[in-house]
Amino acid sequence: MKEYLKVGEYIPDEHGAFDVIKREFYGKGYIFKDEETFYNHYAEPCYVPELFDMEYTREDIVCLCHGNEFLAEICFDMLNGQIPEVWIRERFANGEWARCPTCDYWYSRHTPPEPCGECEGPLDYEAGRKMNYPSEETVAQVRAQYPTGARVELVRMDEPYTKLRPSDRGRVMFVDDIATVHISWDRGSTMGAAYGVDEIKIVEEDA
Numbered sequence: 001m002k003e004y005l006k007v008g009e010y011i012p013d014e015h016g017a018f019d020v021i022k023r024e025f026y027g028k029g030y031i032f033k034d035e036e037t038f039y040n041h042y043a044e045p046c047y048v049p050e051l052f053d054m055e056y057t058r059e060d061i062v063c064l065c066h067g068n069e070f071l072a073e074i075c076f077d078m079l080n081g082q083i084p085e086v087w088i089r090e091r092f093a094n095g096e097w098a099r100c101p102t103c104d105y106w107y108s109r110h111t112p113p114e115p116c117g118e119c120e121g122p123l124d125y126e127a128g129r130k131m132n133y134p135s136e137e138t139v140a141q142v143r144a145q146y147p148t149g150a151r152v153e154l155v156r157m158d159e160p161y162t163k164l165r166p167s168d169r170g171r172v173m174f175v176d177d178i179a180t181v182h183i184s185w186d187r188g189s190t191m192g193a194a195y196g197v198d199e200i201k202i203v204e205e206d207a
């Protein structure tokens with residue numbers, strides 16, 4: 001029987017609006033993290049980062065890892081305060097993770113099938129790690145364009161694993177250091193819109 005790690009507590013509200021998150025100190029910061037939920041209840045919140053009340057389910061983390069369950073497990077295991085989106089970008093920045101240039105499948109350097117196990121194309125970690133990072137100026141522009149609380153609508157999300165659909169609406173929570181706009185979607189997800197990849201637009205408040 002596996003001992004599951006549990007940090008803090010999450011008490012869901014029946015109506016989903018007033019979930020109670022109790023954080024505890026773990027690793028680097030105060031977080032909520034529940035391994036039992038991650039491994040057994042894929043659609044329930046298993047992680048809340050330190051600074052923001054964003055609830056991540058296993059499905060969310062798998063989605064952020066491009067559908068790769070193995071990478072999602074590494075990611076969940078390592079999270080100790082950070083926002084998962086930012087942690088994942090760091091893996092690409094330091095060359096630990098890469099993507100197949102042919103089929104876009106994601107890999108960890110520690111489990112490199114050579115060539116790509118998906119499409120049998122050549123893997124190139126140097127090429128795969130080149131992600132476009134926005135400048136500080138761009139981050140400031142995006143923050144000005146999408147202030148906290150603004151109402152937004154999804155135009156396009158370049159992510160085959162998300163359940164979000166064009167014209168879904170939500171509210172801006174904040175913009176992180178790599179210009180990802182974090183959004184609390186009406187549908188219940190907190191999937192961020194990645195700069196230069198996904199497209200959202202500001203809309204009027206609902207009548």
Ligand SMILES: [Zn+2]
Pocket residue numbers: 100101102103104105116117118119120121
């Ligand atoms: Zn491939």
